[in-house]
Amino acid sequence: MAETTTPILHGYRYSVYAWIARLVLREKGVAHGWREIDPFVPDVPDQYRALHPFGRVPVLVHGDFVLYETVAIARYVDEAFAGPALQPLGARARARMQQIVSVADSYAYRPLIRQVFAHGVFRPRLGRLGDVAEVGAGLDAAATVLDALDRLVAVPDHPEWTPTLADLHLAPMLGYFTALAEGRAMLARLPRLSDWFAAVAARAAYRETEPGLP
Ligand SMILES: N[C@@H](CCC(=O)N[C@@H](CS)C(=O)NCC(=O)O)C(=O)O
Structure with a gap:
């Protein structure tokens, strides 16, 4: 059975998608190795492109099985390992989970991460210039996304609650978005989404996989 081989995750420490993959592995209780690769350098090594033709992170290598795309990695980890x-279960709950993952990838990633976090937090912390116009545009676009998510997320309502792949996909994006004060203020205006995020962010798996800031 595939479970006997230790999977190796290739990722970049600060990548939100690598964080999602690590969070899923941690919640599932799957021990794994880690190979650091910076996908933002101009020349991603050919060796890495052989694993990921688009040169992004993460990639999961499990024995002879190579898998990229975080949504596929997360689902594989859930289905191939015990935990x-x-x-x-249930058509509607699964559809809602898939919907939230898709909203996160299609509508949240760019404004929350590539615009607000990258230009408002990450670049400045590296001593590089962030573009305030990008931050502003990201915050504008984030309003619609957060409103939609406020209506979609399931707020934990009992102590045995466990997260789904939707929670684990979305929480790191909110984590980085709220590294900026304006992001925190926007989230605070939405009580359901705030309660949901507080519950996921309080989990040991989230805290232990949190990359921190440069
Ligand atoms: N659809 C991909 C997206 C992965 C992705 O965009 N990763 C970012 C880091 S968070 C990356 O590798 N960026 C490098 C680049 O844009 O060149 C997935 O779900 O895994």
């Missing part, structure tokens, strides 16, 4: 189930 708590991270996908709900």
Whole structure:
């Protein structure tokens, strides 16, 4: 069975998608190795491009099985290994989970991460110039995304609550977005989304995989 081989995650320490993959592995209780690769350098090594033709992170290598795209990695980890189930049963609950993941990738990633976090937090912390116009545009676009998510997320309502792949996909994006004060203020205006985020962010898996800031 595939479970006997230790999977290796290739990722960049500060990548939000690598964080999602690490969070899923941690919630599932899957021990794994780590190979650091910076996908933002101009020349991503050919060796890495052989694993990921688009030169992004993360990639999961499990024996002879090579898998890129975080949504596929997360689902594989949940289905190929023992541990708590991270996908709900039932057509509607699964569809909602998939919908939130898709909203996160399609509508949240660019404004929350590439615009607000990258230009408002990450670049300045590296001593590089962030573009305030990008931050402003990201905050504008984030309003619609956060409103939609406020209506979609399931707020934990009992002590045995366990997260789904939707929670684990979305929380790191909110984590980075709220590294900026304006992001925190926007989230604070939405009580459901705030309660949901507080519950996921309080989990040991989230805290232990949190990359921190440069
Ligand atoms: N659809 C990909 C997206 C991965 C992605 O965009 N990763 C970012 C880091 S968070 C990356 O590698 N960026 C490098 C680049 O844009 O050149 C997935 O779900 O894994």
